[in-house]
Amino acid sequence: MTDKAFLNYTEVLSRLRSSLDGAASLTALGEVKNGSRSYPVEFLVLGPGNRKRVLISAGIHGDEPAGVETICALLERKVLSSYAGVWEISIIPCINPFGYEKATRTNHEDQDLNRHFKSANPPREVRLVQSVFRFPFDLTLELHEDVDSTGYYLYESGDADLTGSLPARILSEVKKVMPLNMSSEIDGSPASGGVISRVPLAEEMDWWPMALFARSQGARYCMTLETAPDFPMKVRVDAHINAIRAALEHFPG
Numbered sequence: 696m697t698d699k700a701f702l703n704y705t706e707v708l709s710r711l712r713s714s715l716d717g718a719a720s721l722t723a724l725g726e727v728k729n730g731s732r733s734y735p736v737e738f739l740v741l742g743p744g745n746r747k748r749v750l751i752s753a754g755i756h757g758d759e760p761a762g763v764e765t766i767c768a769l770l771e772r773k774v775l776s777s778y779a780g781v782w783e784i785s786i787i788p789c790i791n792p793f794g795y796e797k798a799t800r801t802n803h804e805d806q807d808l809n810r811h812f813k814s815a816n817p818p819r820e821v822r823l824v825q826s827v828f829r830f831p832f833d834l835t836l837e838l839h840e841d842v843d844s845t846g847y848y849l850y851e852s853g854d855a856d857l858t859g860s861l862p863a864r865i866l867s868e869v870k871k872v873m874p875l876n877m878s879s880e881i882d883g884s885p886a887s888g889g890v891i892s893r894v895p896l897a898e899e900m901d902w903w904p905m906a907l908f909a910r911s912q913g914a915r916y917c918m919t920l921e922t923a924p925d926f927p928m929k930v931r932v933d934a935h936i937n938a939i940r941a942a943l944e945h946f947p948g
Contacts, residue, residue: 704792707763708737711788714770724823727793729803734792736823742779752787753838755809755905757794761922761931762838768932778943785827790820812908831913834946836920837905838935844923846876847934852893852906853916861945862890868941873926873934
């Protein structure tokens with residue numbers, strides 16, 4: 696189910712600018728052109744220069760609007776203000792603006808952007824995202840949705856001292872607002888307690904999602920967070936916000 700009311704990219708950018716109150720500003724990583732239409736892929740940073748670095752991104756699949764709505768809500772509700780004194784928080788609010796407005800998984804070239812982070816000649820949106828990895832992140836959080844899921848779950852990929860403990864803390868907060876997907880297999884992968892640990896060796900994969908690219912660029916820990924779209928938008932947004940808050944609060948160091 697796609698929420699048509701949330702698919703106006705111009706309105707998203709307006710909401711983001713109105714919510715920042717001088718704390719930061721949107722900066723275009725570049726533009727994606729489709730005919731006469733240009734879509735800026737925007738970027739912002741809160742708490743620049745802080746020791747711990749996190750990247751929060753959404754909208755790589757255009758038919759998963761809850762992530763984009765979560766970014767708007769994080770800023771409108773000032774959720775991140777208490778963390779910007781400790782974390783340098785980088786945000787890409789919508790990686791695939793064309794797909795977001797058209798409610799399609801793919802971009803204007805019918806490419807799934809989250810399958811091209813190992814490509815020799817990736818789509819422009821992917822190249823723009825790759826440009827923010829000049830310095831390693833401690834943590835990356837990608838906001839997704841899974842139309843086939845009965846509840847919230849996540850993928851994890853990270854250093855051995857982080858795997859296991861951090862997802863459990865995150866999901867304990869998420870289940871306060873949304874049930875977890877407790878299946879032993881999710882999206883074709885083994886799962887336990889709502890967690891999928893990426894097991895294939897990255898170098899053996901023909902393609903990389905964004906999370907594996909982030910790991911290749913030195914990110915310590917990467918999570919792909921998945922809501923279930925059958926729930927109302929507010930529930931999906933609140934679930935993502937609970938996950939983000941828990942990740943920032945309980946990340947060690």
